């Protein structure tokens with residue numbers, strides 16, 4: 001039976017991912033390091049979140065640097081021609097500047113001559129939204145080649161005196177190239193996309209004062225989170241979104257070859273697997289080593305799967321992002337294999 005609160009949409013894409021790259025900063029922040037900063041313990045952090053360490057930007061390293069390093073990594077491994085890229089799309093909550101966009105900084109670095117550039121703000125659901133946007137624009141015929149990047153440097157806005165948030169976040173970036181295909185019978189992409197704007201108050205960041213539902217909200221530029229509410233949102237929302245996509249695709253949980261959920265907390269992933277019936281061993285995430293890297297968690301996990309040679313053409317791959325907004329976006333697609 002379909003779930004009216006989670007309408008699934010279907011696209012027959014004339015697009016596929018042809019290259020991927022990723023990057024995390026050198027510096028490690030371990031649970032032992034955090035024990036010296038706030039009143040916490042390695043045991044508490046591992047039991048409650050699954051996180052062992054995170055990567056943190058150097059003081060002079062910013063989101064645009066992470067993006068550029070991820071695209072460079074993609075270039076080194078796949079040698080794509082970037083000279084005819086039509087659009088650079090960066091999903092991030094931590095742009096270097098309000099403007100210019102982070103995407104424009106990437107375009108300048110690689111001297112891409114005719115690309116449009118824009119940043120997309122959808123918190124930890126940013127990469128899946130970026131990928132869906134790219135698939136849609138390429139399929140519609142607007143563009144033939146789009147770089148999609150999920151990148152965040154949450155350490156820049158993490159309050160390292162707040163033990164309930166500082167243990168969670170890390171920095172990183174993942175980039176993919178989406179290109180036009182002329183496949184005569186494209187495999188469907190199923191997606192769900194939704195928001196609970198009333199829940200915005202449970203997870204936010206502002207440098208000044210913003211307004212939520214007519215109420216002024218002020219903060220010091222650091223992340224403010226009601227972890228329990230976000231947790232509840234995640235474990236209630238993701239399983240329903242997953243069920244709606246599987247039903248629209250006519251697939252069973254066991255048909256999912258790879259599940260790439262946003263990695264915010266290992267307990268959330270375990271709970272979602274238990275509720276959806278997707279086996280935990282089909283799940284790819286980077287929570288232990290990188291923590292919650294926001295828009296980067298899904299492309300980092302995807303690239304790890306590529307590097308480990310896990311994916312084969314035709315595999316059913318389910319991506320699911322969720323986060324501040326509160327927002328969720330899921331995407332069920334077939335892996336088409338990389339390269340031209």
Ligand code: ACO
Pocket residue numbers: 039040041044045048049123124125163164165167203226227228230231234264265268292294322323324
């Ligand atoms: N070390 C030790 N104790 C701690 C710590 C810590 N680091 N943090 C909190 N505690 C304490 C609390 O003070 C509380 O103590 P009390 O009972 O004496 O009051 C106790 O532990 C339990 O606190 P909870 O907040 O209930 O702990 P919970 O089990 O919910 O875990 C956590 C907290 C890890 C934040 C969890 O709620 C969570 O992961 N929530 C979801 C976060 C998430 O998914 N965020 C997505 C962000 S996506 C984006 O858009 C950026």
